[in-house]
Amino acid sequence: MSEYLAVLIFIFVGAGMVLFTFFLARILRPHNPYPEKNVNYECAELPIGSSWIKFHNRYYIFALIFVIFDVEAVFLFPWAVAFGQLGLYALVEMVIFIFILLFGLLYAWKKGVLKWA
Amino acid sequence: MGLIKKVPVYAEHVPGGGFVATQLESVLSHAQACSMWYLLFATACCAIELMCTGASRYDFDRLGMIFRPTPRQADLIIAAGTITKKMAPRLRRLYDQMAEPRYVIAMGGCTIRGGPFYYDSYAVEKGIDHIVPVDIYIPGCPPRPESLLEGCLHLQKKVKAQKLADWHEK
Amino acid sequence: MTRDELKEHILKKYDGLLTPLETGVFDLMCEVKPANLTKVARMLYDDEQLKFDFLNNIAGVDTGEQFEVVYSLSSISNNLRLDFKLVLSYDQAVIDSVKDIWTAADWHEREIWELYGIDINNHDNLKRFLLPDDWDQGYPMRKDWDAPDFVRMPEL
Numbered sequence: 001m002s003e004y005l006a007v008l009i010f011i012f013v014g015a016g017m018v019l020f021t022f023f024l025a026r027i028l029r030p031h032n033p034y035p036e037k038n039v040n041y042e043c044a045e046l047p048i049g050s051s052w053i054k055f056h057n058r059y060y061i062f063a064l065i066f067v068i069f070d071v072e073a074v075f076l077f078p079w080a081v082a083f084g085q086l087g088l089y090a091l092v093e094m095v096i097f098i099f100i101l102l103f104g105l106l107y108a109w110k111k112g113v114l115k116w117a
Numbered sequence: 118m119g120l121i122k123k124v125p126v127y128a129e130h131v132p133g134g135g136f137v138a139t140q141l142e143s144v145l146s147h148a149q150a151c152s153m154w155y156l157l158f159a160t161a162c163c164a165i166e167l168m169c170t171g172a173s174r175y176d177f178d179r180l181g182m183i184f185r186p187t188p189r190q191a192d193l194i195i196a197a198g199t200i201t202k203k204m205a206p207r208l209r210r211l212y213d214q215m216a217e218p219r220y221v222i223a224m225g226g227c228t229i230r231g232g233p234f235y236y237d238s239y240a241v242e243k244g245i246d247h248i249v250p251v252d253i254y255i256p257g258c259p260p261r262p263e264s265l266l267e268g269c270l271h272l273q274k275k276v277k278a279q280k281l282a283d284w285h286e287k
Numbered sequence: 288m289t290r291d292e293l294k295e296h297i298l299k300k301y302d303g304l305l306t307p308l309e310t311g312v313f314d315l316m317c318e319v320k321p322a323n324l325t326k327v328a329r330m331l332y333d334d335e336q337l338k339f340d341f342l343n344n345i346a347g348v349d350t351g352e353q354f355e356v357v358y359s360l361s362s363i364s365n366n367l368r369l370d371f372k373l374v375l376s377y378d379q380a381v382i383d384s385v386k387d388i389w390t391a392a393d394w395h396e397r398e399i400w401e402l403y404g405i406d407i408n409n410h411d412n413l414k415r416f417l418l419p420d421d422w423d424q425g426y427p428m429r430k431d432w433d434a435p436d437f438v439r440m441p442e443l
Contacts, residue, residue, distance in 0.1 A: 030119040036213035041187050044207035203419045236440040239427035240418070243436060 061113050065105065072101050121145075125281055142281045149192070149218070150276040151181040153269070156191035158211060161198025163225040163259040170262040180269055188214040193272070194249070195265075199227040199234060200242045212249045220276070222268055223251045226258045233258065288336070288367055290315055296336060301327065305371060314359065317371040321382055324373060328385045331360065331369070338362050339369060342389035347399040348372075349430045354380050354405060375405065384410040402428040 040047040079086070079094055108114065124141060128134030159167050171177045171184065185191040188211045200208055212219065223245055226232030231243035245251060252275060255268040288296070293315055297305050304327050305317040319327050331339040339360040348355040354375040361368050373382060384407050385392045396407045397416040404426035407413060415422060424434040 028119075028121045030122060030217060032119075032217055034213075036210065037216075039210070039214065041189065041214060044210045046210075202422075203417075206419075236438050239424075239432070239434065239437060243438075 058113075058116070061108075065108055065113065068101060068104065072098065122281055138281070143277070145281070146277050146279055150273040153181060153193050153220070153272065153276070154183050154185045154191050155193040155195050156188050156211065156215070157184045157186050158194055158208075159197040160200060160204060161225075161227065163197035163227075166259045166262055166265060167195060167197045167224070170265045175262040175266060177266075177269075180266070180273070182269065188212075189216065191215055192218065193220045193222065195222045195224050196228045196245050196249075196251075197224045197259075199232070200245050200248070201240045202242050203240070205242045205245075205248050208245065209248050218276075218279075220252045220272060221245070221249050222253045222255060222272060224255045224257075224265060224268070225260055226256060229254050229256060288365065293337075293367060293369065300334070301330065304330070311370055314368040314370050317369070319371050319373055321373045321375060321379075325383045325385060325388070327371070328358075328388045332388050336365070337367060337369075338364050339367070340364065342385075342391045342395075343368075345392060345395035345399060347403040347405060347428065349403065349428060351430050353377065354403060356382055356399065356405065358385075380404065381406040381408060383408045386410060402426060404429065 040051060075097070076094070079090060083090070125135075125138040128138035131137075169175060171182075177183075182193075188194075192215070194208075194212060194215070196208065212221065223229050227234060227241065228245045228251075231238065231241050234241035235243060242248065253268045253272050255264050257264050260268075294307050297307060297315075297317065304323050305319060308316045308318055310316050331337055339362045341361040341363050343359040343361055344357075346357040346359075348357060354377065355372050356375065357370060357372040359368070359370045375382070380403070382396075382405060384396055386396065386409075393410075393412060394416065396410055397413060399405050400407050400410070400413055401416050401418055418427070425432055427434070427437075
């Protein structure tokens with residue numbers, strides 16, 4: 001139990017140091033807010049509406065599929081560079097690898113992920 | 118709160134406090150002068166010289182100058198290029214959004230007095246000192262990177278000489 | 288079709304509507320009466336032999352005595368170019384919009400409206416384009432324009 005007490009003290013001291021720094025900065029720094037300064041930064045244009053807008057959750061799935069094929073490209077490039085030394089074995093492995101990912105894409109396609117509406 | 122501004126006032130009452138206050142002042146303004154981050158704001162051909170100055174041959178970074186994409190993090194606007202009447206309110210807004218202490222360098226003839234657009238122009242603001250307070254003027258059309266560096270060195274000199282009490286003015 | 292053939296075609300088919308002038312340097316320049324503008328534009332667009340389907344530019348001119356509005360057209364399919372201009376007096380500076388024939392005319396007409404003060408009929412989007420939104424100093428491209436901070440180039 002006493003070992004965990006040390007951890008607890010560490011947590012409090014750590015948090016206290018951060019809070020103390022914030023507090024010190026708060027009392028030391030010049031503080032001069034006014035409405036023009038607090039306007040949202042939109043490349044100097046006045047913002048229209050709120051910045052809390054909803055993103056369509058399809059973007060998420062699109063991004064996920066994109067990331068998969070991004071990673072595929074990451075694996076493809078070193079393979080292509082070292083293709084001369086690797087030979088037929090690596091080629092077959094790569095075809096299998098791409099096929100698995102392609103199967104994933106076909107599955108997503110069939111599930112209607114690529115449809116926008 | 119802004120307690121930092123009052124440090125020289127309080128230090129007067131403590132023996133040896135004046136020395137501490139001056140040293141603090143010089144340390145703070147030195148740190149500030151040597152990390153003068155500028156806003157990525159460029160409107161015309163001076164921007165090319167600004168980019169050139171920022172790139173490896175002239176190397177702005179050795180003065181501690183790094184560009185920032187948002188005015189919240191910037192200390193300095195280098196107004197590089199013609200400010201049209203349509204752009205003027207935007208420049209003012211960017212200046213307003215920066216945190217104090219903030220500085221403005223007017224780079225090139227257009228920002229000083231309209232430059233080549235002084236005559237026969239309905240669209241160009243004749244001098245950005247109508248819009249924002251300017252610290253350093255750098256003449257030229259556009260100024261060479263050496264001139265810009267010279268201007269920045271002068272700004273550093275100015276910042277190093279400033280007092281804590283006038284750290285931020287409206 | 289060469290420039291001379293184009294001129295002949297215009298003289299034959301657009302008699303009274305398009306009047307070829309000698310002032311065009313590269314392309315054929317014609318004059319159109321302001322009242323005939325939309326009719327001529329529609330005809331030039333629909334004409335099978337010409338098919339002017341591309342509007343390069345609309346330019347406003349203040350000559351000091353009158354306004355001119357110069358339209359320059361291209362035909363992509365027939366590789367032709369044609370300019371025509373309208374002459375407007377100062378007190379009747381109104382033209383019809385050709386926005387529904389060439390969509391490109393939208394911004395050009397806004398610009399002319401804004402900088403010359405030439406009124407555009409049937410244009411549904413006339414609002415400030417190049418000048419600041421709170422501009423209240425008149426029409427800066429006019430010859431007689433002046434403003435408090437406007438400095439005219441001195442005679443050298």
